[in-house]
Amino acid sequence: MKLNLTKKRRNLLLVSALAVSVTASSFLLLSPKTELIKKDFAVAENQYNQLLKTSTDLTQFPRTTNKDGSVRSTDIKDWTQGFFAGGLWYLYEYTQKPEWKAAATKWTEALEQAQFLTEHHDVGFVMYCSYGNAIKFEKDPKKIELYNKILIQSAESALTRFDPKVGLIKSWNAKKSWDNKTMWQYPVIIDNMMNLEMLCYVSKLTGNPKYKDVAISHALNTMKNHFRPDFSTYHVVDYAPDGKVLHQQTNQGYADNSTWSRGQGWAIYGFTMMYRETKDKRFLEAAQKAADFYINHPNLPKDKIPFWDFNAEQKGYKPDFDYAANKVSYIPRDASAGSLTASGLLELSTFAKDGKKYFTQAELMLKSLSGDKYLAKPGTNAGFILKHSVGSLPHKSEIDVPLIYADYYFLEALLRYQKLK
Ligand code: GLY
Numbered sequence: 001m002k003l004n005l006t007k008k009r010r011n012l013l014l015v016s017a018l019a020v021s022v023t024a025s026s027f028l029l030l031s032p033k034t035e036l037i038k039k040d041f042a043v044a045e046n047q048y049n050q051l052l053k054t055s056t057d058l059t060q061f062p063r064t065t066n067k068d069g070s071v072r073s074t075d076i077k078d079w080t081q082g083f084f085a086g087g088l089w090y091l092y093e094y095t096q097k098p099e100w101k102a103a104a105t106k107w108t109e110a111l112e113q114a115q116f117l118t119e120h121h122d123v124g125f126v127m128y129c130s131y132g133n134a135i136k137f138e139k140d141p142k143k144i145e146l147y148n149k150i151l152i153q154s155a156e157s158a159l160t161r162f163d164p165k166v167g168l169i170k171s172w173n174a175k176k177s178w179d180n181k182t183m184w185q186y187p188v189i190i191d192n193m194m195n196l197e198m199l200c201y202v203s204k205l206t207g208n209p210k211y212k213d214v215a216i217s218h219a220l221n222t223m224k225n226h227f228r229p230d231f232s233t234y235h236v237v238d239y240a241p242d243g244k245v246l247h248q249q250t251n252q253g254y255a256d257n258s259t260w261s262r263g264q265g266w267a268i269y270g271f272t273m274m275y276r277e278t279k280d281k282r283f284l285e286a287a288q289k290a291a292d293f294y295i296n297h298p299n300l301p302k303d304k305i306p307f308w309d310f311n312a313e314q315k316g317y318k319p320d321f322d323y324a325a326n327k328v329s330y331i332p333r334d335a336s337a338g339s340l341t342a343s344g345l346l347e348l349s350t351f352a353k354d355g356k357k358y359f360t361q362a363e364l365m366l367k368s369l370s371g372d373k374y375l376a377k378p379g380t381n382a383g384f385i386l387k388h389s390v391g392s393l394p395h396k397s398e399i400d401v402p403l404i405y406a407d408y409y410f411l412e413a414l415l416r417y418q419k420l421k
Contacts, residue, residue, distance in 0.1 A: 037414050040370050041094045044385050044411060047376055048091060051383030052103055055084070058110040064391065064401050065382045076114050079122035083408040085111065086129035087385075090411035092137060094418075101137065108134045108147075115153040118160045121171040124195025127154040129408060132198060148205055155202035155211045158195060166243045167217045169195065177236075177249055178320040178394060184247065186239040190226050190263040193219065193270025200277040212277070219274045223286050226267070231289035232259040232310070233267045252392045255319050258311035261337035264294050269344030275351055288352055291345060295361045303368040304361060305338035307331045308390040321394040332399055335374050336389040336406035338365050343413035346420060359420065366417055369410055376402070386410055 030038070051071065055062045060073035061081035074081055088104035091097075108130040117123040131147045131154070138144050161170045163186070171189045176182065196215035203212035225237045225245050234256070238247040253260030271287035274280070294300065299310050311317040312331045345362035349355035368374060374386050381387055384402030391398025 033417065036367065036370050037094075037418050040375065040385075040410075040414055041091070043375055043378065044087075044091060044407070045095065045100075046378050047381065047383050047385050048087065048103075049383075050379065051084070054383060058106065061107075061110075061404075062383075063404050064398050065384070069382055071382045076111065077117065077119065079120065079125055080404055081114065082111060082126040082128070082130035083404040086133050087404070087408045087411055089130075089133035089137060090408070090415060093415060094411075104137075105134065112150060115150045116157055117154075118157045119173070121158070121161055121169050121189075121192050121195055123154050123157045124198040127151060128195075128198035128201070132201065151198060152202055152206060155199050158199060159211065159214060162214050162218070163241075164217075165241060166239045167221045168192075168239065169214065169218050171236075177247070178251065182238070182247055182249065184236065184238040184249075186241070187236050187251075188222070188226075188239065189236050189251065190222065190233045190270075191266045193222060193266055193274070196270065197273050197277070200274075215274065216278060216280075219271065219283060223271070223282065227286065227290070231286070231293045233263050233290065235260050235263045250320075250394075252394060254309035254312045254314075254323070254393075255317040258309050258314070258317045259293075259297075260309050261306040261334050262308075262340070264290060264310070265337045265341040265344065268294060268348065269340055272344050272348045272351065276347065284351055287344075287348055291341075291348055291358060294341060295345075295357070301333070303371075303373070304365045305333050305335055305368050305374065305388075306341075308334040308337075308393055319394070323394075326393055326396045326399075328399055332390050332393070333388050334390045335369060335386045336403050336409070338369060338374075339386065339406050339413055340409035342366050342369070343409045343416055346413060346416040349420070362413065363417070366410075366413055 051062055054071050059075060062071050062084050063074045063080045064072050066072045085104055085107035088100055088107055092100035092104050111126060111130050114126045131151050135144055135147050138147065158169060166186055168188045169192055170186050171192050172187050174183060174185050177184055196218060199211040199215040203209055226233050234248040235250040235253050237245060240246050249256045250260060267290040268287055271283045271290060275283040275287060297310055300306055342362040342365040345358040349359035352358060369386060374388055376385055376387060381402050385407040387402055388400055389403040389406045390400060391403060393399055
């Protein structure tokens with residue numbers, strides 16, 4: 001073919017070639033970290049578009065999958081219903097695309113009635129992951145005012161479960177333990193640390209210290225009674241009406257003396273957050289010691305994503321539930337423990353003197369979660385982002401499945417990772 005280009009066409013070609021090479025080189029120049037975050041958010045966008053297509057009933061909040069691979073949702077009374085809205089807000093934060101804001105707003109506002117949840121302690125999880133994120137991105141003053149009003153009521157609901165004589169927020173109403181021998185009167189679970197962030201926020205918002213005072217009292221008593229000397233955690237501590245410890249047991253872990261992985265993650269994340277909110281060094285020390293237990297544990301696999309319990313099937317740990325009937329043929333991992341711990345460790349790395357070690361471990365966790373083993377292939381996993389989490393093995397429930405909160409903390413961790421040098 002004869003190349004007979006006019007000067008104008010030649011210049012056009014040159015400019016196009018230059019543009020291609022600039023795009024290619026800036027693509028090449030993206031750091032591996034930026035690449036990883038970009039790739040993960042692309043997967044997340046794709047997956048959540050799918051989840052939005054199948055989840056259209058605003059009273060049914062996607063949580064996990066059924067045996068047939070379809071989405072299993074929960075109603076507004078559970079503890080996981082705020083995570084989908086929260087994940088949508090994180091997609092908006094990263095992409096700045098208005099369609100994610102619209103979806104996040106819709107799923108957040110669907111939770112309005114949950115501000116009155118007083119049947120269990122989880123109102124903080126539900127409302128702060130949804131409305132707590134919404135107030136960061138909403139610009140309309142009327143909506144911000146309404147969202148804040150809802151958060152204040154949510155904090156009031158949480159406070160209904162606080163008995164000053166015990167000094168903690170009661171997690172569940174009285175119920176029987178696994179061995180059926182114990183009737184828990186005032187059970188408090190380590191997860192409850194995660195409800196405190198909303199209380200700290202509402203004290204800042206209203207200028208009324210009562211919410212944060214409750215959060216501090218809860219965290220100090222949790223520090224005293226949930227940690228063993230090696231800073232591993234009990235899942236459940238049960239109290240008498242006068243605040244005396246009656247029992248230290250498990251509900252979702254392998255045994256009373258074992259360390260349920262997600263519970264350890266809640267402790268790391270929760271005490272780090274309480275240090276951020278109070279600057280009380282005792283909380284930082286607790287967070288670091290809990291984190292050191294986790295990252296140095298001999299049973300933590302090389303990819304840093306823990307088994308569902310650090311002591312599952314270990315000698316010296318005796319389950320109260322029928323383990324043989326509930327177990328699968330392998331010891332499942334819990335990606336939700338991995339993602340929430342990664343997020344907690346990234347924040348901890350900004351406070352601790354030797355913060356780099358927490359950053360490095362979190363980075364390894366995120367790299368594993370971004371690999372084929374855990375990250376869903378497009379169009380699979382019912383639209384959830386991560387595979388391989390465990391809800392509650394003792395309840396024979398949600399074993400090795402996607403879980404909406406694994407996704408939520410994964411996206412949060414990626415955003416924290418992006419902001420850190
Ligand atoms: N907060 C309940 C759980 O972590 O399973």
